[in-house]
Amino acid sequence: MPSLTLSRQYDAEPAVQRAASWFFAEPIQQIDPNQEFYSDIFLASAVEQQLEIFPRQSVGDYFTFKCLMDRWRVERGTTSSTTEMVLSPAYQGIIGMGPKVIPLIIDELVSEGDDPDHWFWALQALTGANPVSENDEGNLRRMARAWLEWAAAEGYAW
Amino acid sequence: MPGSWPQQAHPGLTDDNCVVTSPRFNGYNCIAWAAGDNTRWWWPVPLRGINYWPRGIPREETLDAFISAFGTVGFTLCVDGSLQDGIEKIAIFARQVGALLIPTHAALQLESGEWTSKMGSAEDITHITLDAVNGPLYGKSETFLARPRN
Numbered sequence: 001m002p003s004l005t006l007s008r009q010y011d012a013e014p015a016v017q018r019a020a021s022w023f024f025a026e027p028i029q030q031i032d033p034n035q036e037f038y039s040d041i042f043l044a045s046a047v048e049q050q051l052e053i054f055p056r057q058s059v060g061d062y063f064t065f066k067c068l069m070d071r072w073r074v075e076r077g078t079t080s081s082t083t084e085m086v087l088s089p090a091y092q093g094i095i096g097m098g099p100k101v102i103p104l105i106i107d108e109l110v111s112e113g114d115d116p117d118h119w120f121w122a123l124q125a126l127t128g129a130n131p132v133s134e135n136d137e138g139n140l141r142r143m144a145r146a147w148l149e150w151a152a153a154e155g156y157a158w
Numbered sequence: 159m160p161g162s163w164p165q166q167a168h169p170g171l172t173d174d175n176c177v178v179t180s181p182r183f184n185g186y187n188c189i190a191w192a193a194g195d196n197t198r199w200w201w202p203v204p205l206r207g208i209n210y211w212p213r214g215i216p217r218e219e220t221l222d223a224f225i226s227a228f229g230t231v232g233f234t235l236c237v238d239g240s241l242q243d244g245i246e247k248i249a250i251f252a253r254q255v256g257a258l259l260i261p262t263h264a265a266l267q268l269e270s271g272e273w274t275s276k277m278g279s280a281e282d283i284t285h286i287t288l289d290a291v292n293g294p295l296y297g298k299s300e301t302f303l304a305r306p307r308n
Binding site for chain 2: 074077083117118120131139143
């Protein structure tokens with residue numbers, strides 16, 4: 001895999017750079033953001049295609065989400081309390097990203113398969129919806145299925 | 159350190175007094191595990207569509223609400239966590255937050271007298287003593303419940 005070259009627009013914050021380094025196997029090559037020339041190289045480079053899996057404007061959001069998610073999983077530790085879990089600063093940070101994070105959470109739910117995590121509070125807060133039937137409350141697999149059906153009906157692709 | 163959690167959260171858990179008995183899993187928590195349910199996450203949040211909580215039991219983080227929730231599966235208050243033939247016991251843990259005692263955890267006694275706990279979203283463990291899971295996150299055991307063992 002070729003190295004990822006970050007232009008100014010992807011050079012948002014150290015946390016995003018760190019997340020990029022986890023996601024892309026090769027080291028990140030920083031470029032001088034003041035030189036237009038390098039932007040042209042970036043746009044023409046082969047690695048550009050790697051980024052096409054995300055809408056261009058959401059790459060930073062994706063890495064921010066991943067950083068917050070990893071932080072949340074550390075912050076919650078072994079708590080069984082949903083209240084503590086959703087009040088952790090990182091989880092609140094994810095909710096604070098606003099509606100643009102909804103497709104990222106949906107994508108994460110899909111990738112978690114049979115062991116979905118506790119995204120349902122955030123999804124309710126962000127969408128105002130609750131597609132989970134009373135009989136399925138607490139059953140995370142069924143809750144994930146209900147939310148994925150909701151997402152499909154709302155036009156979220158993954 | 160026996161499990162995937164940071165040691166400072168449960169400084170009393172060591173390789174000598176604790177065995178991990180399952181992989182990590184988000185699908186159920188300690189309250190569900192102690193109640194005999196490994197398919198749901200039990201917690202009394204006021205928002206619907208998030209967690210299971212027995213119908214008719216107040217959705218509040220109080221010892222009374224947790225005692226009532228375990229009452230729906232046959233547990234009643236008892237004196238302590240000593241081992242008794244034919245009796246299954248639960249210890250409810252709580253942490254002092256200001257003037258409030260907030261429930262945090264539950265452990266179930268095995269026939270051997272050891273205890274089993276689901277550690278939040280992490281692993282199930284068997285621990286020799288109840289106090290081994292004490293710590294800043296769970297506080298300590300505050301209330302004991304019992305029912306006839308099947």
